[in-house]
Structures are given as C-alpha cells and as structure tokens.
Amino acid sequence: MTDHHDTDVVLRFSRVSFSYDTVPVLECADFHVHRGEFVALVGQNGAGKTTVLKLILGLERPSAGSIELFGAPAPRERNRIGYVPQHADYDSTFPVSVREVVRMGRLHPVSRKFGPLDAAAVDDAMARADIAELADRPYPALSGGQRRRVLVARALASNPELLILDEPTANMDAESEARLFATLERLKGNATIMIVTHDTGFVTALTDSVLCVGDRNTKGGGHSVARHGTEPSGDAPPELFGGKASKVLHNVDLGDRCSLDGEGQK
Amino acid sequence: MNGFLAALFDPNLAFIRNALLAGILSSVLFGVLGSVVTVKRISGLAGAISHAVLGGIGMALYLSATRIVPWVTPMMGALAFAILAAAIIGVVSLKAKQREDTVINAIWAIGMSVGVLFMAKTPGYTDPSSYLFGNILLVSGQDLILLAALDAVVLFLAWRFYPQIEASSFDEEFARVRGVHTNAVFFALLAITAISVVLLQTFVGIVMVIAMLTLPAGTAGYGAKNLAGMMVVGTVLSLFFSAGGLALGWALDAPVGAMVVVIAGAVFLAAAGIRAIARKRPKGKLPVGAGADK
Helix, strand or coil, X not given: CCCCCHHHEEEEEEEXXXXXXXXXXXXXXXXXXXXXXXXXXXXXXXXXHHHHHHHHCCCCCCCEEEEEECCEECCCCHHHEEXXXXXXXXXXXXXXXXXXXXXXXXXXXXXXXXXXXXXXXXXXXXXXXXXXXXXXXXXXHCCHHHXXXXXXXXXXXXXXXXXXEECCCCCCCHHHHHHHHHHHHHHECCEEEEEEEXXXXXXXXXXXXXXXXXXXXXXXXXXXXXXXXXXXECCCCCCHHHHCEEEEXXXXXXXXXXXXXXXXXX | CHHHHHHHXXXXXXXXXXXXXXXXXXXXXXXXXXXXXXXXXXXXXXXHHHHHHHHHHHHHHHHHHCCCCCCCCHHHHHHHHHXXXXXXXXXXXXXXXXXXXXXXXXXXXXHHHHHHHHXXXXXXXXXXXXXXXXXXXHCXXXXXXXXXXXXXXXXXXXXXXXXXXXXXXXXXXXXXXXXXXXXXXXXXXXXXXXXXXXXXXXXHCHHHHHHHHHHHHHHHHHHCCCHHHHHHHHHHHHHHHHHHHHHHXXXXXXXXXXXXXXXXXXXXXXXXXXXXXXXXXXXXCCCCCCCCCC
C-alpha cells in the first residue's frame, strides 16, 4: 500500500511504540499524512493523542519504530511545524501583550534578532488569525477563545508547512470557534493541518481523513492508530466546528497499514 | 531621616555608604533575576537553594574552627551547597516532575538542619540567626565588586537571551519546538540563582533573599506590560525598599534586612489588595485577567 511518493508525505509513523515507564501507550502506530491534507486525530481521553503529538514534536522519543518528518528523522525538521497547544495552565499574571505572544512564533534558538521580515510575518499572522484588533491588548485579559486564536497566530507567524492544533475548540465561545474555522478553511490546501480532538463522534467538515487513536491491539496493552472514513452530517450540534461537521465512521477502516505483523506494509 | 543623610556623608561611617551601594547593586538582581524566577514560577526552588546554603555555612564554620580544613570560608561552603542543591532540584525537576515538591521541601529542611547541627558542634558561639537575617552593615568593598560583576553578567544574559527566556517562561514546550534549549536556559537560571543567593545572603540574609527575589518582582508584575517592564519596575521598587529599609532601620535602630522585607511585603500585599478590588469593580472595561479562569 505504499503507493505514494515520499515527497508527498509530510509525516510518517512506522511501527511506532511508546510507553511511560512500564505503561504501554502506543503500539505499532503506523500511519502517514500527506502534504495539504486536513487530518483529524481523534481518540478518547487517555487514548494517547497527546503522546502522538509529543512524539511528532520531538518532546518524547519512541521506544520502538521511527518517525519521519518532512522526509527526515524527527524531530530534525520540527521548526517547520506550527504548534497550537491547549496552554490551559498558563500563568495569568504573566505580563505579555498579544503582539509579544505572536512574536514568539518567530523565535530563533539563540539569536535575539528581530528584523522587518519578522515584523511583517507577525502582522500577517495576526491578520490571518483574525486578531489584528487585539494586537496591543494584554494576553491575560482575553477570553479563552481569543487566547486560542492568538496561539494560532503565533503558530502561523513561522509560515508552517504543518499546523498542529491540540483540542482547539476546548473552552471556546461560538464566535471564536467560527472565526477559527474560517481561518483554517483559508489555510486548507496551503498547509497540512492536523487537528486533535477527543470528540470521537464528529469532526469539522474540512476534514479529509480521520486518524483514530485508541483501537486496542490484540496483543499487549498499547493503542494503535487507525484511519477511518467520514460522511457529511446534518445532525451534529450546530454550534460545533463553525456549523459544518462530518460524522466519523468507526466501522469504515481505510486500512492505513496498521498491523502487528507488518503484512500490510508489503 | 536627617540623621541617616548625615551618616551617609560622614567620612567615619563608610559602612553606611557601602550598605546603600549594596542595596543599589542587589536591586538589579532582585528586579531582573526576581522577575524571571517569578514568571518561571520557581520561587519555591529558589527558596530551597537559599535555605540549603545554611548547611554549607555551618559545615564550613565547623571545618575551619576545628582546624580540619582551616582555610574554608563560610562563603565557600555556601556556594558548594547552593550549587549542589540547585543541581539536585534541577535534575529532579526535569526527570521526575511529580517528585519536585517533595525534593524541594526535603532539601530546604535538611540544609537548614545540617547547618544548625554543625553550628552547635562548632567550638565557640555561633548564632544561626545572623546568617538567616544577614547584616547589610557588614558589607565590604570586595563584596561590592563581586556584586557589581554579578549584576553585569545577569544584565548581559537577560539582554542577550531575552526572547528565549521570555518564550521558555511563557510556554516551555513551544519554545522547545522552536529549537530553544530550554533545559540549558533552566540550568543557567538555576546556577545564576544559586550564585546570587550566596552573594545576597550576606546582605539581607537567607530568609530575606527569597522574599526579595519574589516580592518586588511580584508587585511589578501587577502593573507591568511585559517581562522587560517587570524587570525595570522590579529593580526600581527594590531600590526604594532597600534604601527605605536602610534609612528606617538606621533611624529606629532596627535590623535593616527585616525592615526591607517588611516594607516590600507591605507594598506587595497592598498592591495585591488593590488589584483584587479593581477586578471586582470593572469600570465598563474588561478587567485585567478576565476570562483567565475559563
């Protein structure tokens, strides 16, 4: 089933296993994401979605298997990722303005230089995330939904090729949610987008494919990752996903090469 | 107060000028380093390091008084224990975050107890409280040079790596994904904190170091727009607290270190109170921090 050119694959998990101490979380996770795809990574709480994220971002290393990011072993190319964390436990007394948070998206590992190109990218990112009018506001004074959009702008400031959003709609008001999905809709096609959600029933209608974390393997206690189909849905709660949703079809397995014996890879 | 000003310019009372200079120089550390310690939320960690220092002081006093290691000074002992404590806490914080609190408290308590035990067994009379509360009036010219050098190092690092420090304090994971060596930032911060604690405890004492590393910066955080502003305001506040404490202590014949912290604490509590009241009565505008608890 390796019918795609590697250049089209931005992210590839090859038989990845991971455990915290002795607790297995992932086992033989085998999936890939194509350039320009809009992917939803779904799974119930505790299934291992955050672990998958941390592995992609290089914050954790797999105990077995390999992860390729933009054709190189992860996390070498991770600065091409724009990451939007939940950031729920941030310090509300941290004095910082919205613009300063977005500037962090242009952060260099050691340099303190911030040139006109960086400033233009920050302005552009704020416009794309629809937060230009908030630029000079203190970040802690914003609503939860506004703060999330600021973090989206921070991720966009580096013009990422892969945008990863962790539970972007958690604690979000309807207006912020609509604006966020409008932003994502404009981005779709230009960047690869991965959205992480614990809602295993519905995903945004923008979604091309669903990666489901949590199907137990027959052997061992770790979770695998399966690719499931979706269909347009009229019965999703209308306030979700900016109004348009798709239903996840857990019984339709698109067979993205996940098996313990690796037969599917041949 | 006139008495204090007269004393300041009295050629026979150089120690008063030294004390004021020490106050000015340490204010830079309290403002800049204190702001980073505050936004990085490692004041508990800094507290443990500063209290562990007493163990090193006690051990050094014992070793030199009993002639086992005659050349060791309290400053050396303090530095050794501060670095050791910082290293242990740093490693635990990175490798086993869930144990961090326990280890911080253990080091805090063990360090102090070791100090008290050694001091009790040291020949002659040694009073632990003189190290806990310090004496700014005993600052020497050499201390001032060391302090100025440390100020220069801290100011340079804060300027040179400001974006990395700001980002890794605000969102460490994101900074790591952007390629910042957040562990290096963390360990550098711990090392600088340990060295500063050792130098500063001479002036305001172990107990007071931690108060001055958190109170002026914490007060500044209420009004500052960003981390740089917090550092500047924190420094200015520390300056007023130090000079005010020194003048009041002189005028009232009271311990200067304790006076400085009482002033800093009172201003911090007043600022926190004003902020709490202002949050309850928004004047048509969105109050600061609204939505933060969503």
